[in-house]
Amino acid sequence: MGKWGYVGMLAFTVLGSFWLEIAFRVRVLQRIKRALFAIAPVALVFIIWDALAIAHHDWSFDPQQILGIIGPFQIPLEEYLFFLVVPLAAIMTIEAVRRVKPHWHIGDET
Amino acid sequence: MSYTITAMAFLIASALFDLFGTKIALLRRRAFWSSYAIILPFQLLTNWWLTSRNIVMYRSGAITGLRIASAPVEDLFFGFALVLSVLTLWVKAGKKD
Numbered sequence: 001m002g003k004w005g006y007v008g009m010l011a012f013t014v015l016g017s018f019w020l021e022i023a024f025r026v027r028v029l030q031r032i033k034r035a036l037f038a039i040a041p042v043a044l045v046f047i048i049w050d051a052l053a054i055a056h057h058d059w060s061f062d063p064q065q066i067l068g069i070i071g072p073f074q075i076p077l078e079e080y081l082f083f084l085v086v087p088l089a090a091i092m093t094i095e096a097v098r099r100v101k102p103h104w105h106i107g108d109e110t
Numbered sequence: 111m112s113y114t115i116t117a118m119a120f121l122i123a124s125a126l127f128d129l130f131g132t133k134i135a136l137l138r139r140r141a142f143w144s145s146y147a148i149i150l151p152f153q154l155l156t157n158w159w160l161t162s163r164n165i166v167m168y169r170s171g172a173i174t175g176l177r178i179a180s181a182p183v184e185d186l187f188f189g190f191a192l193v194l195s196v197l198t199l200w201v202k203a204g205k206k207d
Contacts, residue, residue, distance in 0.1 A: 005165045009156050016152060038199035046192060049116060058113050058172035065165045086189075087196040089152075094145040094197055104141040107134050108204030 005065030006078040010085050017089035026095035028088065035091055043083035050075055113172040117187035124191040128198040136198055146193065153189045157181035 001008050020026045028035055051073035053059055061076050069077040094106065128136050136142040160166045162180040173182040 001163075005163055006160065009159050009165075012159075013152070013156060034203045035200065037203045038196050042192065042195040042199060045195075049120070053113065053116070053172075056112060056172075057169050059166055059168050061166055062164050065163065083192075086192065090145070090149060090193040090196055091200050093148050094141060094200070097141050097145045097148070101141065101144070104139070104144070106136065106139050106141045107201045 001065065003065060003067055006061070006076070007067065010078060010081050013085050013089050017092045020092045020096045024096040024099045026092050026099065028092045028095055035088060038091070039084065039087040042087065046083055047073070047075065047080070050079060111172065111174060113168065113182065113184045114174050117184040117191070120191040121187040124194045124198075128194055132198055132202050134198045134201045136194065136201065142194075142197065145197070146190070149189075149193060153186065154179045154181070157185045157189070161185075 018029075021029055054074050061079070066076045066078055071077055071080055098104065098106065125137060128134055129138075158179040158181060160181070161168075161177075168182055173184055176183045178186065
């Protein structure tokens with residue numbers, strides 16, 4: 001895998017969730033503004049945590065297994081994408097569950 | 111144990127945000143727990159990938175050392191807090207539609 005090691009995990013997550021768009025018509029990508037409204041504040045808080053943890057050397061990344069594109073706060077590109085890809089996968093999952101079990105309300109039903 | 115403490119704090123904060131901050135209360139919804147039951151194996155698998163290959167490495171002083179499928183147990187709390195908070199806001203955003 002080499003430098004694609006972390007990207008591989010992200011690709012797996014995308015492949016494992018985005019097919020729900022087609023198979024279950026979850027329409028999360030069509031509602032991307034709503035999704036980003038939900039993701040952005042959470043991602044921001046987690047990125048601050050990430051930056052502090054990296055600065056304290058609580059965790060680190062193998063430079064041989066990431067693309068080597070380092071963004072602000074010494075956070076690798078893959079890590080930023082993680083906070084977009086994983087939340088989208090979670091939203092697609094709960095929307096797919098609703099498609100199968102429409103009577104299981106989650107609180108936004110009108 | 112700085113990761114342990116922060117992960118626990120985020121776990122508690124995400125639950126309080128869901129139950130009382132927004133009153134969305136996904137934690138009381140069957141749909142949420144069913145979704146998390148689907149997400150959990152993928153979380154374990156991806157955490158295993160990142161940690162067993164040492165793509166992500168942890169300072170031993172930052173964690174308890176308790177590991178599940180190669181990943182620090184703290185990663186599970188981290189992931190749960192992330193997923194719960196995003197889904198809480200997803201529902202909250204949907205109520206405005």
